[in-house]
Each structure stands twice: as structure tokens, then as C-alpha cells.
Amino acid sequence: MKHAFLLAWLLTFGLRAAAQPATALTARLDQVSLTFALNAAGQPTYAVQLGGRPVVLPSRLGVALADGRGFEGALTLLGAETKDVDETWQPVWGEVRSIRNRYQQLTVHLQQPAAPGRRLDVVFRVFADGVGFRYEWPRQPQLQYFTVTDEHTEFNLPADHKAFWIPGDYDSNEYAYTSSRLSEVDTTPIKAIEKKAAPQRVQTPLMLKSADGLYVNIHEAALVNYPAMMLNVDRQTFRLSSQLVPDGTGTGAKAYLQAPEHTPWRTIVVADNAPAILASKLILNLNEPSKLQDTGWIRPQKYVGVWWEMQVGRASWSYADSSNIKLAGTDWTKLKPNGRHGANTQNVKRYIDFAAQHRIPGVLVEGWNVGWEDWVGNWKEDVFDFVTPYPDFNVAELQQYAAAKGVQLIMHHETAGSATNYERRQDAAYRFMQQHGYAAVKTGYVGRIIPRGEHHDGQWMVNHYVRTAQKTADSRLMVNMHEAVRPTGLHRTYPNWLANEAARGNEFNAFAEGSPPEHETILPFTRLMGGPMDYTPGIFKLQGYAAGAPQRQLHSTLAKQLALYVTLYSPLQMAADLPENYNEHLDAFQFIEDVPVDWDDTRILQAEPGDYLTIARQGKGTQEWYLGAITDENARQQTVKLDFLPAGRKYQAVIYADAPGASWDKNPAAYRISRQTVTSRSTLKLPLAPGGGAAVSLKPLAQ
Known part of the structure; x- marks a missing residue:
């Protein structure tokens, strides 16, 4: 009134x-x-x-x-x-x-x-x-x-609050978080990813805690x-x-x-x-209601993909070596295959088979289209055309193979930062997707932006992301944007905009020093405040995975990787590891098979930024609940009351927990699975190893 x-x-x-x-x-x-x-x-x-x-x-x-x-x-x-x-x-x-x-x-x-x-x-x-x-x-x-x-x-x-912050970089959000007092904020020692931030400039969302417990x-x-x-x-x-x-x-x-x-x-x-x-x-x-009249085609989903093998150096995005560009010029038919191209027809079929076997709806394929030999660091306008596959990627054959298996391929459009080139080609690219059965696209904006001088987070690019959300919606396509501005709730207005990256994801464990164990306990209080993140969890081979860097490892236990499917909310969740690594732990992979990506209810049971997080969620249209608990570098035992379950109903709890002696650095793959019957009056005691976690599925038993 x-x-x-x-x-x-x-x-x-x-x-x-x-x-x-x-x-x-x-x-x-x-x-x-x-x-x-x-x-x-x-x-x-x-x-x-x-x-x-x-x-x-x-x-x-x-x-x-x-x-x-x-x-x-x-x-x-x-x-x-x-x-x-x-x-x-x-x-x-x-x-x-x-x-x-x-x-x-x-x-x-x-x-x-x-x-x-x-x-x-x-x-x-x-x-x-x-x-x-x-x-x-x-x-x-x-x-x-x-x-x-x-x-x-x-x-x-009013006071010198504790802050959880990353540098206010105009072109990247992919930093590890620093926790300090406001009086201690200084980005100077932090290596820039794109454009160096000013010494006291930080990004939002900014999480603060006062000395007397105000958040x-x-x-x-x-x-x-x-x-x-x-x-x-x-x-x-x-x-x-x-x-x-x-x-x-x-x-x-x-x-x-x-x-x-x-x-x-x-x-x-x-x-x-x-x-x-x-x-x-x-x-x-504070966001506007959905602009889309018909949303029945929008499908939250899990997916696997030809991606992690490139991140860890086992395969390449490019069909040829970059040096071959000097001989082939712009004629891609003259490219000589390097023998390491990951997005080839037979390899993609392997992922389709795994997805079909384990009820995973989607398969992402990166590196399928020509141009990857000539894109990094060149600030080049026309790199990709988004419709021309490499010779070893048979679009029609894979379309038929995926459809026969009940799986949908997910398109990848890396723009190399050339948003102008992408906008000129979007109509043709989205028609190509429709013609070949692709329902979703992952876009990327790695590198310096074209129009030259513009920033990833400036007005021109902000409008580009919104235009892309609208154009994909017009073509009844879902979109997942990487290297874009951090989200601000626009997935309410454009519900086909399923996810963003816009933060330091799991990939940094493959090609850099990785992220500390506290990272995933901070993300929900910072980056995820504005919308879901495509974090790419689910890495099971936690040590010795990076070619040429045997010392590299995830700062996580295997059980924590399972818990992330609950604690890091996204309607688009990747099972990011290689099929062969999952095949060694199919008992643990069962949780990834089971866990939904869309929910009817969410309870934040325990939380402290930078320390720990326990969340329970009820699957959309079901009576099933799923629980995730994670910790930082400190071991903890989380006592969890199950009073969110309906009274008088028995549930089977399947608990995927860190095994005794597990830790992110010494014994990350040690886990154990146990089962027990529980009710709303039950309490679970979940041991969390250093850098560890626990995942629990709660399914109602027959009355």
C-alpha cells in the first residue's frame, strides 16, 4: 500500500x-x-x-x-x-x-x-x-x-571488520581469497591474472565479520x-x-x-x-521476474566432458601444433595433426558411453572447432567461426550416437576475448547448435577483450553477457558463461543462464598452485551470493594427475569433492574427472549419480566463512535429502541433527566420509562408506579430515 x-x-x-x-x-x-x-x-x-x-x-x-x-x-x-x-x-x-x-x-x-x-x-x-x-x-x-x-x-x-576479499581486478575474479582486517587490505603482493588491481581496491561480493559477531x-x-x-x-x-x-x-x-x-x-x-x-x-x-514466457525446455543437469584431460596436459584443445600455423596460414585443411587432440570422435564417444551408463544427461566437448592453434595472447579479432569442426570431429556421427544413448552434447564457444567476432557469428552458431541437437553452450572469454581497451567487467561487456543470455533464450538454448563478470542474480530474469564461472574454480589445481582448503568454505559467502558457479567438482585422482608437474595435488579429500555437489550450489554440475578415474571408485561415484541439481528446500545447518559449512537439501519433487559438510585445513567432527526430515518417517542414510588417517595432503583418497537407518530424531557425527568433508544421501524407506 x-x-x-x-x-x-x-x-x-x-x-x-x-x-x-x-x-x-x-x-x-x-x-x-x-x-x-x-x-x-x-x-x-x-x-x-x-x-x-x-x-x-x-x-x-x-x-x-x-x-x-x-x-x-x-x-x-x-x-x-x-x-x-x-x-x-x-x-x-x-x-x-x-x-x-x-x-x-x-x-x-x-x-x-x-x-x-x-x-x-x-x-x-x-x-x-x-x-x-x-x-x-x-x-x-x-x-x-x-x-x-x-x-x-x-x-x-563502524569498525575494522575481518574481510574475505580478492583484488578488484577489472578483468578477472580468479583469485584465492585473503582474509584480513580492513586495515590490512593490500593487493600489492598478489600476482595479477589480467589487469593489476589498485592496492586497496577489492571485488564484490565482499564478506565482512565484526568482532562482536555481526555478518x-x-x-x-x-x-x-x-x-x-x-x-x-x-x-x-x-x-x-x-x-x-x-x-x-x-x-x-x-x-x-x-x-x-x-x-x-x-x-x-x-x-x-x-x-x-x-x-x-x-x-x-531485487532482480526482475523472468523475461521468458516458456521455460519448460530449461533443464538443470549434470555433465561430464572432454576438458580435464586438457587441463592436466594429457590432451590438447588444438588439432595441430601452433608452429604449424606458419606453414598452414589460415588454411586449416593444411594443419598436421599433433596426435594429442582430445575432441576427436572416438574419445567423445567414450565420454558419451560413460554418461549413458551413469545417468549423466550431458557431455561437454572443448576444442572441437578450428582456430585453437592461433588464439592465445594474439589479441586477434577473427579466431573462431563456431561452425567449422576439426577433421577428426564428426558432428553428424556424434549427434546420432549421443541421441541413441539418451545423452545431449554441450557446445563450447571460446571467444578468445573477441566479443565483437562472437556477436557477428552468434546467429549462425546457434542455428548450427539447433541443427545438430545441442541444447546448451559454454562460452569463454579468455584474454584481452575486443573491442580493444574494454574490460571484462565494464559496461560494454556487461551488456554483451545480457545480450548473449537473451539471444540464447530466443534460440531455446541454455548458457554457462566463463570468464564473465560475477553474477548479480540475473538468472531470475534469464533462467536459461544456468551458471557462470567468475571465480577461481577447480581447474586451478591442474595448472597452478591450486586453492587452499578454506577456499570452498569462503565461496558461498562471496562469489555464490550473486548466483551459481560452474566450479567443476568431482576430481577423484587427487595426486599425480598433472603431466610435467608430479608435485601438484588438490587441496581436498575425495569425500570433500563429493560434498561440494551440495555445498556449492549450481543447477549445472560437472563430474569433472576422467572416466577411468571414476571407474576405480564407482562406489563413491554413486553419490554423484544420485545427487540432484535442483531443489525444493535448503537448510544451512552450520557455517562459518573460511572454516566450515554444512548444508542439507531436498531434491526437487522428491522426499530425498542430501547433505554436504566441508572444512578448511583443520580436522573437525560435525554433529548434525536430522530434524529437517519429516517426523515419523524412516530413512536410509548412506554416508561417504573421510576414512581414519585421511588428509588432503598425505592421504586424500581414503574414504569409507557406511549405512544406517535414521529418523528426524537422529544425529549424525561426521568426521572431517584436514581439507576434508562428508556427503550423505537420505532416502525414505518403504513404510
Whole structure:
């Protein structure tokens, strides 16, 4: 219900210069409250509290424009109104069957006190677990086309919180997390992956914990037609200030807009316990409902693929050696096979056979198309055409073979960062997919972006990702984007956008030093706050897998790899290892066969960022539950009550746990499987080895 709040919207020119009201504007829901006010300089500010405890102290708001007549200075308050919303909606897929969207909205109308008298609205939504706000420019004669050069959004924190952060790199999110006090944030010692971040610039989602047990997560929602927001950390005052990713012109421009327009939502999720942060649906609720009328063709799924063998050096993406390019030029028919090409017809059939045998719906094939010999580091415009296979990849034969086995192939489109080339060829590429039975595509953006000078996380590429989500939806195709901007809940609006990478995935264990055992306990509190990740779990050969690097190993036990299918949510989960490695542990692989990727209910049972995580989920349309528990480098015993099970019903629990003596570094493949009958009154004691975990399937017994 809408009602006037403090001031009516004043349309008469003579009233626009009215004196500023002395009373602050407030909005509240349960224990979360927001206060808006103009400071002594006339600049808009906001503050957030949880049950009287300060979450964000009075902090500045504002937006600078290229013409020097922006909204970073004094503004006049014209009016405000509030409304209360309480509704429920059902996601196409997700962690729960239905989501409640309950908030109080405060809309504040502001105007420049002097000519040209442009107007700006700030819209706040206060939820029971946090706040979202954004800037909105209404249609007005004084403002039509405009360029944003800076956003003066601040998060003034009350203390030197513990932070879980990665560098605010404009081109990559693939870093291991650092945990430190805000006063200790320094990206200087960290090796850059793409473009070096400023020393005190960090990425969102940023997870924070206060000394007295307050958990705060800062991110953004519904990132469309705008660059991603990084955060600059003031190590003395603990003030975080927004840093937008610049465009490629070198002029300082960040976003090119046309009124009416708005920014993404800036989000603050807050709770007095860690599980409540993970249970929040605030970011999803701030996104628009699905734009797709028909979603029946969207299928969350597990998949295997011709991928890990290239990562560990057993096979190659390319059909020929790169040196052969000098002789063949651009004529791929002159390429001489190197004998190591992984995406060949017979090898792909091997994966199709394994998938069919173990009820895995999809098979991803990377390196099937010409161009891989001439793409890395060349900043080349036209590398791939996305429709021409290598000579040893028989598209028609594999289409028929997969269909006969009840398996669908997943297309791979690596763009080498040349988004312009990809956009020119998307229509033809998606027609090719439809003609040959491909229902999903994995896109990649490795390397420097073309248009040259643009960043992976800038406005141009943000719009490219959204265009790709829409274009794939128009062709009834699902999409999984790698090396893209980190997600902000847009999978609600485009439910065919199943997953992203946008973080340091399991692949780093193959070609780099890997990730520490705590990594997967941090990801749900950071990267996954905005949406699911294609992490590629399920590696069973944990040591001695990398050709030429025998010392390399995963910082994980085998049981933890199983638990990740529950703790790292995604509707698209890969069984990433080689079929032969799974065949050595088919008893453990049974959990991967059984575990769903779509859920009716999710319970965050135990959680602490950087330490441990235990989650239980109910399979979509079933009475089956699955549980995952993981730890960092420390051994733990997690005591788990099963009171989420329906009362009076018996279940068989199959427990995949670390064996005695297991550890990520000394004995990672040691596991044991046990069974017991349980009810809602039962308790499980799960031993977690250093870097370990446990996975549990809970299936109802016949009455």
C-alpha cells in the first residue's frame, strides 16, 4: 500500500527551493532499519542498523556526470513516499521451491538546487535481512543522454571488520581469497591474472565479520547496462567507496546512459549469524521476474566432458601444433595433426558411453572447432567461426550416437576475448547448435577483450553477457558463461543462464598452485551470493594427475569433492574427472549419480566463512535429502541433527566420509562408506579430515 511520507511530490516550480526538512526519513522491516538524510553540505546520506546495532554509519550517496553538472553536490529534497510489498514467487529452478519477497520501499525524490535543476530519485528497499538501493533518473527535459564518470556511493563501516576479499581486478575474479582486517587490505603482493588491481581496491561480493559477531555482505543486484562496482578501502577510517570499471576510451567514462534509467541495486545483507547470510534471497528478489514466457525446455543437469584431460596436459584443445600455423596460414585443411587432440570422435564417444551408463544427461566437448592453434595472447579479432569442426570431429556421427544413448552434447564457444567476432557469428552458431541437437553452450572469454581497451567487467561487456543470455533464450538454448563478470542474480530474469564461472574454480589445481582448503568454505559467502558457479567438482585422482608437474595435488579429500555437489550450489554440475578415474571408485561415484541439481528446500545447518559449512537439501519433487559438510585445513567432527526430515518417517542414510588417517595432503583418497537407518530424531557425527568433508544421501524407506 502506498502512502505519503513526510512530503508530497512538489511539481510547482516555486516550491522546488523550499527549505530542507529537519526530520530524517526512515524505513524499517523487522530488525533492519534505514535512515536517509541530507548532511550539512546538502549531500544525500544513508545509514543502516540491525536491532539498534550500526551496520553502515551515515554514508554518502551521489553520481558524477561528464558535463560537470552531476549529483555529487548539494541536492534539494522534494519529497518521498513508501510502500510495503509482501509476495511469493516460484523460481524456474533453484535452492528452494518458492521465495518470499517482503520489503518496505522508500523512494526519495531529489533535485539540484540550481540550474539545470535535474532530478534524481534514490530508491531503498528494506528487507528483514538487509537493504538494497539504487539511483533512478526519471524522464525529464533537463537530462536525456548523459555519461557517468563516478559513483560516490560509500559504505562507512563502524569498525575494522575481518574481510574475505580478492583484488578488484577489472578483468578477472580468479583469485584465492585473503582474509584480513580492513586495515590490512593490500593487493600489492598478489600476482595479477589480467589487469593489476589498485592496492586497496577489492571485488564484490565482499564478506565482512565484526568482532562482536555481526555478518555483513556487500554486493550488487541486477547488473544491466552499467559497469561492475569495485570497492576502494580506506584502511584508516574503514570507509568503502565505489569504484566503477571504466570503458575503453581512456576519458574516465564509466557508463553511457539515456533517461529514464537506473543503476544496479547496491546490496547489504546483514545477520547476527553466518547461516542467515547464505539463506538470504535479497539479491534474487531485487532482480526482475523472468523475461521468458516458456521455460519448460530449461533443464538443470549434470555433465561430464572432454576438458580435464586438457587441463592436466594429457590432451590438447588444438588439432595441430601452433608452429604449424606458419606453414598452414589460415588454411586449416593444411594443419598436421599433433596426435594429442582430445575432441576427436572416438574419445567423445567414450565420454558419451560413460554418461549413458551413469545417468549423466550431458557431455561437454572443448576444442572441437578450428582456430585453437592461433588464439592465445594474439589479441586477434577473427579466431573462431563456431561452425567449422576439426577433421577428426564428426558432428553428424556424434549427434546420432549421443541421441541413441539418451545423452545431449554441450557446445563450447571460446571467444578468445573477441566479443565483437562472437556477436557477428552468434546467429549462425546457434542455428548450427539447433541443427545438430545441442541444447546448451559454454562460452569463454579468455584474454584481452575486443573491442580493444574494454574490460571484462565494464559496461560494454556487461551488456554483451545480457545480450548473449537473451539471444540464447530466443534460440531455446541454455548458457554457462566463463570468464564473465560475477553474477548479480540475473538468472531470475534469464533462467536459461544456468551458471557462470567468475571465480577461481577447480581447474586451478591442474595448472597452478591450486586453492587452499578454506577456499570452498569462503565461496558461498562471496562469489555464490550473486548466483551459481560452474566450479567443476568431482576430481577423484587427487595426486599425480598433472603431466610435467608430479608435485601438484588438490587441496581436498575425495569425500570433500563429493560434498561440494551440495555445498556449492549450481543447477549445472560437472563430474569433472576422467572416466577411468571414476571407474576405480564407482562406489563413491554413486553419490554423484544420485545427487540432484535442483531443489525444493535448503537448510544451512552450520557455517562459518573460511572454516566450515554444512548444508542439507531436498531434491526437487522428491522426499530425498542430501547433505554436504566441508572444512578448511583443520580436522573437525560435525554433529548434525536430522530434524529437517519429516517426523515419523524412516530413512536410509548412506554416508561417504573421510576414512581414519585421511588428509588432503598425505592421504586424500581414503574414504569409507557406511549405512544406517535414521529418523528426524537422529544425529549424525561426521568426521572431517584436514581439507576434508562428508556427503550423505537420505532416502525414505518403504513404510
